């Protein structure tokens with residue numbers, strides 16, 4: 695009877711053969727797997743960009759439809775009016791509390807962009823059965839939650855055109871002013887520091903802080 699060690703080469707050979715067969719049969723650069731269908735890609739490609747709503751699908755839904763769907767699918771955890779049952783998160787209220795000792799971050803008090811609400815519900819809720827709602831129902835739920843927060847009127851209809859135009863109350867507060875004295879006081883994206891004011895007093899160069907290796911990892915060392 696052959697020992698385990700004797701059989702290893704046979705196993706290795708079988709794996710090589712299997713890999714070679716896959717390489718011959720499989721598509722694409724790596725030689726394995728299958729090409730996804732357009733439908734499969736569409737199932738994954740659902741992200742919606744908050745700032746401008748890019749990626750929002752067709753469809754629409756209003757506040758009153760959202761109230762019905764919310765009562766059936768969401769209220770058990772989030773409360774009928776978004777007040778939150780037990781330790782499940784509140785979806786409404788909390789405006790003006792963000793600087794309190796006990797801030798209440800909710801969709802209404804904290805979130806900067808309305809399209810993100812569609813995106814979140816669409817990919818993650820209802821928690822036990824995500825990806826089971828139609829786009830129309832997700833739009834309706836988005837409208838209802840915005841209405842609970844007094845951000846949109848009762849007759850608001852959420853769709854790919856209306857959501858990017860909703861101005862969220864906390865929209866303007868996602869900035870941070872750098873308190874260091876050698877940076878500009880105002881928020882900036884370019885030329886934030888005057889190079890003339892910077893004096894470099896020490897660098898790591900020449901201090902041998904990163905051990906050098908020899909061999910293939912040499913390629914990964916900074917040149």
Ligand code: HEC
Nearest residue numbers: 767768771782783785799800801814815819820821822835
């Ligand atoms: C079984 C309980 C449950 C149900 C039902 C449920 N949710 Fe949630 N929901 C949660 C939990 C728990 C979280 C927090 C998840 C986390 O932070 O990772 C959450 C988070 C959320 C948030 C984000 C809150 C925030 O400010 O971060 C939204 C919006 C939301 N749910 C909407 C819905 C909607 C709409 C429905 C109905 C379609 C729904 N949920 C159904 C449990 C539930």
